[in-house]
Amino acid sequence: KLTTVEEMEAATERLLETGAKVGADAWQFRVKNQTPHCKFGEQGICCRICSMGPCRITPKAPRGICGCDAHGIVARNYLKFTAGGSATHSDHGREICHTLYCTSPDGNYKVKDPDKLIRIAKEWGVETEGKDIYDLAHEMAVLGLEEYGKVFGTQRFLKRAPEHTQEIWEREEIAPRAIDREVSCSLHMTHMGCSSLPEALIRQSLRSGLSDGWGGSMAGTEFSDVLFGTPKPIDTEANLGVMEKDNVNIVVHGHDPSLSEMICEYADDPEMIAYAKSKGAKGITVSGVCCTSNEVAMRRGIPMAGNFLQQENVVLTGACEAIVVDVQCIFPALGPLSKCFHTKFVTTSPIAQMPDSEFIRFNAETAGENAKAIVKMAIDNFENRKPELVHIPDIKQKATVGYSVEAIVKVLDGVTNSQVDETGTTKPLIECITSGVIRGAVAMVGCNNPKIRPDTAHIELMKKLIANDVIIIASGCSAQAAAKAGLMDKRAKDLCGAGLKRVCELADIPPVLHMGSCVDISRMLVLAATLAKDSGLNISQLPVVGCAPEWMSEKAVSIGNYVVATGLDTFLGVDPYVSGSDKVAELLTSGIRDWVEAAYTVEKDIDKLGDAMIARIEEKREAIGI
Ligand code: BF8
Ligand code: SF4
Incomplete structure (x- = not known):
């Protein structure tokens, strides 16, 4: 039997009741305050890329002060939007390359799928014969990082596409060059007084997108597999019911598996579990929200507490000892919301720093210590729970991922x-x-x-x-x-x-x-x-x-x-x-x-x-x- 959206909404309603008791805000209320949205923004016809503006296009004012028309403004905004996305995904990929560079046989990060590493190395024309796997990992990490700033040529992974597709990219001049170059070039094109021709701006949007998909994201995926294992079918569960009332609940949220993998590792450590028991819990449950959840679900079967618009719900259960985040798609709302409960909102990346959070800087070099400190902090927080606020909705489903x-x-x-x-x-x-x-x-x-x-x-x-x-x-x-x-x-x-x-x-x-x-x-x-x-x-x-x-x-x-x-x-x-x-x-x-x-x-x-x-x-x- 499927769980219906109505059932999920009823669970949310019940959680919002808890929220009301402690004066918590939630996106459901903020949406009302923001509606109706700004029409100019919605249509993409507001420009604020220079301080002569902001300019808004109306029937009476069909051009901005510089003379740019609606088409130029909309296309420019679209390219900027794309560049933001490409930069974000690709920088995630860069972090993964860096983590690969930090691997060592006795360190925090190891090569879990050497065969895949060798496959990619051969694909990239790198000699693998007789090479120590960690030497190869470091060499590949450097090559991966160089894809971000390579002086000449296009992305290495493009060769994976069929000939016909590669020909199209060449013909249309959208084969992505260095990943960072496509992002920079996009921001150059959208600067005041550069491109306002929709065709040119949309073409660069495609190119910048390709630098993400066949560049940064692909590096992120491939080298994550090398580091943490290539996913195989595994059983798990999904929805808030995966959180466990009697356990210390740690929720990982964000995107980069370098953090979540390490948290899972230490939450599974017998020493930590014993420590949790000494604090009155029955054990430790790690569950996830958003993409980092997908990462650890695919590789470890870690249950998925929910997706993007459910991130506040995990705190509203009153049973979340720590929500530990890295980068992307994290509501700044989690700071003030956590303050209404005993929950620790732990930020870990210099890239995503937020008010009302505890910042524990997470580094590939010190990952083990950092993760241990975070898990311990969550365990220590168990005794601060307010039992009268604890309610975990009884909904979950089995999933094979x-x-x-x-x-x-x-x-x-x-x-x-x-x-x-x-x-x-x-x-x-x-x-x-x-x-x-x-x-x-x-x-x-x-x-x-x-x-x-x-x-x-x-x-x-x-x-x-x-x-x-x-x-x-x-x-x-x-x-x-x-x-x-x-x-x-x-x-x-x-x-x-x-x-x-x-x-x-x-x-x-x-x-x-x-x-x-x-x-x-x-x-x-x-x-x-x-x-x-x-x-x-x-x-x-x-x-x-x-x-x-x-x-x-x-x-x-x-x-x-x-x-x-x-x-x-x-x-x-x-x-x-x-x-x-x-x-x-x-x-x-x-x-x-x-x-x-x-x-x-x-x-x-x-x-x-x-x-x-x-x-x-x-x-x-x-x-x-x-
Ligand atoms: O990168 S699907 S809400 S979590 S952006 Fe964010 Fe959208 Fe979820 Fe993952 Ni992707
Ligand atoms: Fe206005 Fe042109 Fe400046 Fe945009 S670039 S804010 S349209 S003057």
């Missing part, structure tokens, strides 16, 4: 041996798609956004798609929405059409495959590239599309750009502040198709969004005659 590309290929090896002899390819999946047993695939990604009833778009779209024999790969907060609902439980096969149901049974998989965090959308790129190569089709010909129905962040726009620029049509449920320019809207939803063979569809009616995806998948099938 951990479908890296490597894991998917392995699953496929077991599926249709009778028809396909080759192993280690995606051909069995291609067979299922060609024969029509599965109609296609949708990559569901992205956030929650109060503009959409939280999780409904993710869940309703997934239910509709799987009923229509469309398999889902999911990441980020979309994946967590699926897990909370029960769609990552293998029994969800019963909600599928007959074809997909049969595949789920044969492969022993759920119909919604958890591919990881948002940087792990790079896994989806690799999967799409592999499917294209194995089928002899172009990526844009595959009956595969991307969808971010509840997206909210700059990172999500960067993702959208690289997914589209890779040749996959992308469907959005929230408008990216471009409605103020028909030219920019036209470019994004149609014009760029001439460049990269794919474009965006924006549709706020979720049911129609689902229909549009199914229609596109069927169109693509027809075009290749299957």
Whole structure:
């Protein structure tokens, strides 16, 4: 039985009652104060990049003081938004490269997947023979870091794409160069008095996005696998009910697994567990929120307490001893909120510092000590709980997660041996798609956004798609929405059409495959590239599309750009502040198709969004005659 959105909302209501008792604020109230939103901002027609402004475009004032029109302003804002996302994802990737550089046989961080490291090294033309694995790790870390500032050439991982895709990138001059260069170039272009031509700005948005997807994010994913292990299917649970009343609850939140992995490590240490018991707890439970949760769920089966718009709820349970964060998607609200409870709000990164938090600087070099101090702080805080405020909603679902590309290929090896002899390819999946047993695939990604009833778009779209024999790969907060609902439980096969149901049974998989965090959308790129190569089709010909129905962040726009620029049509449920320019809207939803063979569809009616995806998948099938 699925958990319905109504049940989740009832749980939230109950938590907000606790909040009311202690005078806590919550996003549900702040949204009301911020609505209606500024129309100029919403349409993307406010410019404040120089101090002659801010300028706002109206029928009476069709140009800013410098003479820039609505199209230039909207496109410039769009590129800045993208650059913010590319910088963020890519800097995460850089941190991971740095962590890889800090590995040693007896240090905090080790190489857990040496085979993968060797595979990537060979791909990059690095000699591996007879080399100590840690020497190789350090060499690869430096090469990875150099991708951020390389003087000449384009990103190394681009070679993973099919020839045809690489040709498009060259032809359209969007093959990403050094990662930092694309971000800098974007900010240069959007400076006062540089580009105001929508085509140029949107082209750079694609390029900057690609530097994220095939650059920084891919480095983040690949080297995280080397450090912490490549995910394999593993069972876990999702939703607030994973927190345990009698245990010390530590919630990890953010994105970089360097922190969360270490916290999990020490929370599992017998010495720490004994210490927790000495303080009256039965044990220690680590659970997660947002993408760092996806990371540790995929590799360790650590349960997922919730996604983006549920982050305040974990504190509202009154049973959270510490919420430990690194970077990105962390509500500054957690500071004041934690003060209403006994919860310690622990910030750890110089990149995400917030008022009302305890800052414990986390370094790769001192990671063990830092993590130990944080776990101890949480345990010491257990006795400060106020029992009358403790209420953990009794909702959770089982989920099987951990479908890296490597894991998917392995699953496929077991599926249709009778028809396909080759192993280690995606051909069995291609067979299922060609024969029509599965109609296609949708990559569901992205956030929650109060503009959409939280999780409904993710869940309703997934239910509709799987009923229509469309398999889902999911990441980020979309994946967590699926897990909370029960769609990552293998029994969800019963909600599928007959074809997909049969595949789920044969492969022993759920119909919604958890591919990881948002940087792990790079896994989806690799999967799409592999499917294209194995089928002899172009990526844009595959009956595969991307969808971010509840997206909210700059990172999500960067993702959208690289997914589209890779040749996959992308469907959005929230408008990216471009409605103020028909030219920019036209470019994004149609014009760029001439460049990269794919474009965006924006549709706020979720049911129609689902229909549009199914229609596109069927169109693509027809075009290749299957
Ligand atoms: O990077 S899906 S709310 S947690 S931005 Fe943030 Fe959006 Fe969640 Fe992860 Ni991705
Ligand atoms: Fe106004 Fe032009 Fe300055 Fe923007 S760049 S604030 S449109 S004068």
